[in-house]
Amino acid sequence: MARRRGSVWAAAVRTPVGACSALLLAAVVVLAVLAPILWGDAAAAIDTDAIGQGPSGAHPFGTDSLGRDLLFRTLVATRLSIGLAVLATAIGVVAGVVLGTLPAVLPRWAGRLLTAVVNIAVAFPGLLLALFLAVIFGVGTQGAVLAIGFAVAPAFARLVQTLSASVSGRDFVAAARVSGVGRIRLLARHVLPNIGEPLVVNATIGAGSALLAFAGLSFLGIGVQAPDYDWGRLLREGLDGIYVNPVAALAPCAAVVLAGLSFNLAGETVAAVVGLRTRATRRAAGPLPAPRPSAAETPDAGAVLVVENLQVAFPGPGGWIVPVRGVSFSVRAGEAIGVVGESGSGKSLTALAVSRLIEAPGVVTADRLEFGGKPLADASDRELGTALAMVFQDPMTSFNPARRVGRQLAEVSEQHHGLSRRQAFARAVDRLAAVRVPAAARRARQYPHEFSGGMRQRAMIGMGLMGEPKLVIADEPTTALDVTVQRQVLRLLARTRETEGAAILLISHDIAVVSQTCERMLVMYAGRVVEDLPTAALPDAARHPYTRALLATTVDLETDREAALAVIPGRPPEPDQVPPGCAFAARCPLASDRCRAEDPVLAPMAHGHRVACWHPHETAVTVLSGQSREEGAA
Numbered sequence: 001m002a003r004r005r006g007s008v009w010a011a012a013v014r015t016p017v018g019a020c021s022a023l024l025l026a027a028v029v030v031l032a033v034l035a036p037i038l039w040g041d042a043a044a045a046i047d048t049d050a051i052g053q054g055p056s057g058a059h060p061f062g063t064d065s066l067g068r069d070l071l072f073r074t075l076v077a078t079r080l081s082i083g084l085a086v087l088a089t090a091i092g093v094v095a096g097v098v099l100g101t102l103p104a105v106l107p108r109w110a111g112r113l114l115t116a117v118v119n120i121a122v123a124f125p126g127l128l129l130a131l132f133l134a135v136i137f138g139v140g141t142q143g144a145v146l147a148i149g150f151a152v153a154p155a156f157a158r159l160v161q162t163l164s165a166s167v168s169g170r171d172f173v174a175a176a177r178v179s180g181v182g183r184i185r186l187l188a189r190h191v192l193p194n195i196g197e198p199l200v201v202n203a204t205i206g207a208g209s210a211l212l213a214f215a216g217l218s219f220l221g222i223g224v225q226a227p228d229y230d231w232g233r234l235l236r237e238g239l240d241g242i243y244v245n246p247v248a249a250l251a252p253c254a255a256v257v258l259a260g261l262s263f264n265l266a267g268e269t270v271a272a273v274v275g276l277r278t279r280a281t282r283r284a285a286g287p288l289p290a291p292r293p294s295a296a297e298t299p300d301a302g303a304v305l306v307v308e309n310l311q312v313a314f315p316g317p318g319g320w321i322v323p324v325r326g327v328s329f330s331v332r333a334g335e336a337i338g339v340v341g342e343s344g345s346g347k348s349l350t351a352l353a354v355s356r357l358i359e360a361p362g363v364v365t366a367d368r369l370e371f372g373g374k375p376l377a378d379a380s381d382r383e384l385g386t387a388l389a390m391v392f393q394d395p396m397t398s399f400n401p402a403r404r405v406g407r408q409l410a411e412v413s414e415q416h417h418g419l420s421r422r423q424a425f426a427r428a429v430d431r432l433a434a435v436r437v438p439a440a441a442r443r444a445r446q447y448p449h450e451f452s453g454g455m456r457q458r459a460m461i462g463m464g465l466m467g468e469p470k471l472v473i474a475d476e477p478t479t480a481l482d483v484t485v486q487r488q489v490l491r492l493l494a495r496t497r498e499t500e501g502a503a504i505l506l507i508s509h510d511i512a513v514v515s516q517t518c519e520r521m522l523v524m525y526a527g528r529v530v531e532d533l534p535t536a537a538l539p540d541a542a543r544h545p546y547t548r549a550l551l552a553t554t555v556d557l558e559t560d561r562e563a564a565l566a567v568i569p570g571r572p573p574e575p576d577q578v579p580p581g582c583a584f585a586a587r588c589p590l591a592s593d594r595c596r597a598e599d600p601v602l603a604p605m606a607h608g609h610r611v612a613c614w615h616p617h618e619t620a621v622t623v624l625s626g627q628s629r630e631e632g633a634a
């Protein structure tokens, strides 16, 4: 992990912005540390023979009214200017974090009061607030530090409140709360660590603003007081003689600008590392691994979807993680195919890849990935938006909670069919009625939270029907629903297939659901399709030991209630720990040495039946050869 972080930072520092920020910041820090030691005395040395001089060989920036060298004074002032700005920022961040998190700990009324106070303070311009506070805390360095610290605190508090609110709504915080974790511990353990990165980025950028504000207060005479001096004071003194020696004023100005720039660029670099760490990781992950070969079936000329050797990879700390490893299948027009497999087998990623929904840094590669007869990569958003419908497991998160359901459906037709607002809405009502949402016209004006789970799922299917879907991909569409509603949704999918002629790719844990709804079933294990078989002859047709084991774990009304439930011993391998050979070998009762050494290719066994196994079960169903493949291959 440390190596990965190190490489990400190294990559960020190699960018132009990163390199500039690193150089500037290093120069500022070195000067802040060394300048007072090296040139402190020279900067304080009064020379009555050289009062108010302009730039010369002896004094490149000239001298001040006591004949002190302005170059040395500008360099020496780095420590105080930077130190005070950093101190003020630290006060601002700490006060901001406290103010921002207190509302979560205090009684409700006190929390709301504090939030209101912070909101009012945020409305004041920062510098005005700093001036106001500087007067309250008293003129001088200490007063200025406190004034700037507390002036930037409200903005940080607001940021902390917003970030905490977004984290507090997450399930893991709710789970911790339910398990009795106290408020303070909840904040410290679960909320703050998750908002740390954006805070660090903002604090770095905020230090630049604090530097400017400090220089401003010193310039106005209410910051650093003589005999101490920072860049603000030097600027004020230099301004008096600007017509005689402009460099005296310009040098501290340039120092403020450069130091401020170093903080801002450092903030940008931190932000880039935080936001795009994965991009740098991708470089660190090296070249993509070659997909494992799988014998592709010969797709029909009219196949809606053709997938050949699909691979989905993500950069990981130790190289590429490949959760989908060479998946091949095709979906004919109007066909319903089910995808089953244990959790983590790559079902959802396969569905997301064929919907073009894998986000960077994920990388999708395939020998062939075609939708509607042409490469998926060439399909326009409009074509995909109308011809491919996606139904997700949780319909609550698939709808925008702030918009009415009808308007969200209508958007599809406004975007892709050029319909007017009114026409698109009328079509949305029609589609809601088509998916049997009762009182569709009224329901279309409601928000997603006013729908029941089953109704939302039907509305989601209705959204898919706003176009002319050739393929509906449904990823666990019934998992969150009760059995009755589950049946309604499955019937609706079947009806969509009949009325629209759409093909269905149904992802489910439930083999019973798949065998009732689909003609074919793809069984996935550890990122590969291990069996592709017709559902009509299930369970007898299953030949892969994994498919058989999955079938044995299904329970129905005829299952012997006295007998122990069947389970598949062991666990599927993690995507980054897939062994050589067959990934199922460690759990397979039939595994041989060959299984552990060589990964079997998904190969045709009979018409419409493909299996990736060295020892497939013999079945009464027609097979290509009576021998096991190992014997056949021998």
Ligand SMILES: Nc1ncnc2c1ncn2[C@@H]1O[C@H](COP(=O)(O)OP(=O)(O)OP(=O)(O)O)[C@@H](O)[C@H]1O
Pocket (backbone or CB within 6 Å): 314, 321, 323, 341, 342, 343, 344, 345, 346, 347, 348, 349, 350, 362, 574, 575
């Ligand atoms: N962005 C990602 N980066 C790295 N690994 C990922 C990413 N997304 C998914 N994975 C991994 O890929 C594997 C397959 O995930 P996928 O969601 O496709 O499984 P699944 O078969 O749909 O499981 P489930 O039935 O639980 O939804 C999992 O092990 C998961 O941890």
